[in-house]
Structures are given as structure tokens and as C-alpha cells.
Amino acid sequence: MTHIDQSTVENTLLKMLSADRFTRLSEGMERVDLPIRHVLVASDVPTTHVCFLERGLASMVVSSIDEEVVEIGHIGREGASGMHVVLAVETTPTRTFMQVAGSGIMVPMETFQRALADDPVMKDFFLRYVHTTVLQLAHSALANARYNMHERLARWILMCHDRLEGNDLAITHEFLALMLGV
Incomplete structure (x- = not known):
């Protein structure tokens, strides 16, 4: 495993950490x-790693009892997957997967939880991210309840654009329909 220099990191959350706090998370980081x-x-x-995305787009989805899947949110270079652990929850009924291929930085759960336990300021930082x-x-x-399909599509494209570099969004119509719940 190679050392990751904070100056080369593209994830917004990791870039915002002080060098000292980044070092706490770097044990086992890859x-x-x-x-x-x-x-x-x-x-x-049980979640084994927190993944700080640097490129690509991840979808958080929820499934109904009859296995209908709907996207509830997505994560790009501004965030991380597995944030339910900040709330001291080991598992979640939602699933997060890569919708657009990319790369990220994985931090083992033990390292992440130890860093939060040892540093209340870091824990508060990640709690604010969870709140956001x-x-x-x-x-x-609210958008899904109030907006028509075209308005939801426009909102979804804008949110994806905020999280991806460039203007290309390589997804299929089938995938888009799944994400919009239509």
C-alpha cells in the first residue's frame, strides 16, 4: 500500500481536513x-470501508418490498459513501453503487471509526456532511413529489453535473428511467 499525499487528493471532504486529521485517516487508505x-x-x-470518491458518480438507492429500485441520492467528488457509520449505525437498508465509473480513496472502517472517536472536531465535521x-x-x-418528470430530469442532470467533471454523462435510457423512478 502506498502513502497518499493530501496535496494529490481530489475529494472535497478529504481536502478540507487539516493535515493532522488527514494523517489520522491515512492508515490503510488506498x-x-x-x-x-x-x-x-x-x-x-456491515460496511467495511468508507469510500471518498474522486471521480465518477455513485447512486444511493432504496428497494421496495416488491423489489422496485429508486434512486434517493448520489455522491461525487464532494462526498463519501458509508456515512451511516458516523451515526453509529453498522448497516443500512440502502445500497450505494457506481453509476458512472471513476476512482476513490478507501478508508477501512476501523480507521475511520477510531479517528472519529479520538477527535470530536473531526466527528462534528462528518456529522455536518451527513446533515447536508x-x-x-x-x-x-420534495422534487419527486411535486415536479413533473421533465423537471425532475433537469434537476437530476444538474445535480450530476455538479458532481462530475466535464459535460458527458454516460448512462443508458434504462438506467435513467430507474434513477427517475419512471
Whole structure:
């Protein structure tokens, strides 16, 4: 495993940490390629790593009892998967997977949890990120309840554009329909 220099990091959360706090998370940290459909968080399975995305786009989805899948949010270079662990929850019923291939930095769960336990300021930082994510999910629920399909599509494309570099969004119509719940 090679050392990751904070100056080379493209993830916004990791870039915002002080050098001291970044060092706390760096034990076991590794850069990984994240192919399309790669699962970052499996539903109802203990999470083993937090993944800080640097490139690509991850979708958080929820499934109904009849196995209908709907996207509830997505993560790009501004965020990380597995944030339910900041709330001291080992598993989640949602699933997070790569919608657009990319790369990220994996941090083992033990390292992440130890860093939060040892540093209340770092824990507060990640709790604020969780709060921001909850607000985005709330606005997505509002949009899905109030907006027509074209308005939801425009919102979804803009949110993806915020999280990806460039203007290309390589997805299929089938995948887009799944993400919009149509």
C-alpha cells in the first residue's frame, strides 16, 4: 500500500481536513478504481470501508418490498459513501453503487471509526456532511413529489453535473428511467 499525499487528493471532504486529521485517516487508505455498477455499500451488510470518491458518480438507492429500485441520492467528488457509520449505525437498508465509473480513496472502517472517536472536531465535521446529505435527500423527496418528470430530469442532470467533471454523462435510457423512478 502506498502513502497518499493530501496535496494529490481530489475529494472535497478529504481536502478540507487539516493535515493532522488527514494523517489520522491515512492508515490503510488506498486509491481504487471504481467500475460501473461496483457496490460501495451493500444493503443490510456491515460496511467495511468508507469510500471518498474522486471521480465518477455513485447512486444511493432504496428497494421496495416488491423489489422496485429508486434512486434517493448520489455522491461525487464532494462526498463519501458509508456515512451511516458516523451515526453509529453498522448497516443500512440502502445500497450505494457506481453509476458512472471513476476512482476513490478507501478508508477501512476501523480507521475511520477510531479517528472519529479520538477527535470530536473531526466527528462534528462528518456529522455536518451527513446533515447536508439529509437536506439533499429531503429536497429530492420534495422534487419527486411535486415536479413533473421533465423537471425532475433537469434537476437530476444538474445535480450530476455538479458532481462530475466535464459535460458527458454516460448512462443508458434504462438506467435513467430507474434513477427517475419512471
